[in-house]
Amino acid sequence: MAKRYLVLLLAMMIGLFMWSCTDPAEDDTTLPGAPATLNYDANQSGDGQIYLLWVAPADKDVSLYRIYRDSGTGTFSEIITVTETFYLDTDLDYNVEYGYKVTAEDDSGNESPFSNTIKLQPVNLYSPATPANLTIQAHNIEADFEVNVELTWSANTENDFSYYKIYKSATTPLFVPDEASFLDSVTSIFYLDEDVVPGNTYHYKLVAYDLGHKGSDPTIVVSDTPLEVPSQTLPANLAEGVSLHPTFMWTNVNMAAKYKLVLRTSSQSGDIWETDITTTSTNTMSVTYPTDATVALSGNTRYYWFVAGFSQLNEEVNVYSATSSFRTL
Numbered sequence: 001m002a003k004r005y006l007v008l009l010l011a012m013m014i015g016l017f018m019w020s021c022t023d024p025a026e027d028d029t030t031l032p033g034a035p036a037t038l039n040y041d042a043n044q045s046g047d048g049q050i051y052l053l054w055v056a057p058a059d060k061d062v063s064l065y066r067i068y069r070d071s072g073t074g075t076f077s078e079i080i081t082v083t084e085t086f087y088l089d090t091d092l093d094y095n096v097e098y099g100y101k102v103t104a105e106d107d108s109g110n111e112s113p114f115s116n117t118i119k120l121q122p123v124n125l126y127s128p129a130t131p132a133n134l135t136i137q138a139h140n141i142e143a144d145f146e147v148n149v150e151l152t153w154s155a156n157t158e159n160d161f162s163y164y165k166i167y168k169s170a171t172t173p174l175f176v177p178d179e180a181s182f183l184d185s186v187t188s189i190f191y192l193d194e195d196v197v198p199g200n201t202y203h204y205k206l207v208a209y210d211l212g213h214k215g216s217d218p219t220i221v222v223s224d225t226p227l228e229v230p231s232q233t234l235p236a237n238l239a240e241g242v243s244l245h246p247t248f249m250w251t252n253v254n255m256a257a258k259y260k261l262v263l264r265t266s267s268q269s270g271d272i273w274e275t276d277i278t279t280t281s282t283n284t285m286s287v288t289y290p291t292d293a294t295v296a297l298s299g300n301t302r303y304y305w306f307v308a309g310f311s312q313l314n315e316e317v318n319v320y321s322a323t324s325s326f327r328t329l
């Protein structure tokens with residue numbers, strides 16, 4: 001009798017062990033109900049996006065939703081899974097009618113039947129904002145073979161933003177951004193115009209366009225000039241017997257806003273003095289080495305100097321003169 005009880009007890013223990021090792025979820029093959037009332041929110045749709053929303057099925061073990069889209073081909077493909085009962089689809093083409101349907105999936109991986117299907121074509125409601133912070137900087141850096149006008153601006157953040165058009169005038173800042181003034185189309189937030197000539201002033205405007213080709217209002221006009229190279233006149237290059245307090249002179253180039261004169265002990269380095277000079281209306285600019293300079297010039301010594309020209313009141317150099325040298329008394 002005892003032996004029979006032991007066998008029965010052992011059988012019960014094995015049964016309990018096998019039952020505990022069984023995953024109840026593996027036996028769940030019941031499909032969840034389909035999401036209901038798939039629709040779109042008109043207040044949150046438009047401008048290249050469609051806001052979908054639906055009603056969750058009654059099943060308690062739904063873990064996610066699978067969204068299927070027909071992008072005008074007649075075939076639905078899964079585009080994303082979400083855990084919420086809404087989804088914002090973006091970057092849509094205004095010329096396509098999109099179809100949508102949704103399924104629910106439970107914790108066991110069972111996928112429900114499809115919801116109802118909706119079809120909708122995005123509407124282009126608004127034009128993009130005018131591009132912000134358009135800035136300009138011209139350069140004529142002969143040593144780097146760099147003659148250009150550089151434009152930069154802040155990126156547009158509209159969901160349906162597509163590209164920018166750049167417009168240019170080489171004659172007047174008062175111009176219309178049209179086919180005659182069109183320069184180029186870009187998607188970046190900078191542009192380098194190399195079709196420029198030193199001494200000429202160039203004017204630019206920018207317009208942002210969306211996927212539906214609606215354009216923003218144009219930016220304000222920005223203008224700048226790749227400056228001509230200033231010519232040094234005093235001390236003449238390779239001059240000998242120059243005063244220990246020399247006066248430096250150079251040509252005042254058109255559209256320069258200010259200059260910086262640099263004096264150094266070699267042609268490439270060893271700066272000992274620099275000074276900023278605001279431009280005047282005269283044809284020649286000049287500045288004298290001060291008597292109270294931190295570093296006094298030495299006699300019978302060769303020095304080197306050059307002028308940096310600025311077209312704007314900032315610290316970005318537009319143009320450099322050549323480097324001239326002279327020897328002191």
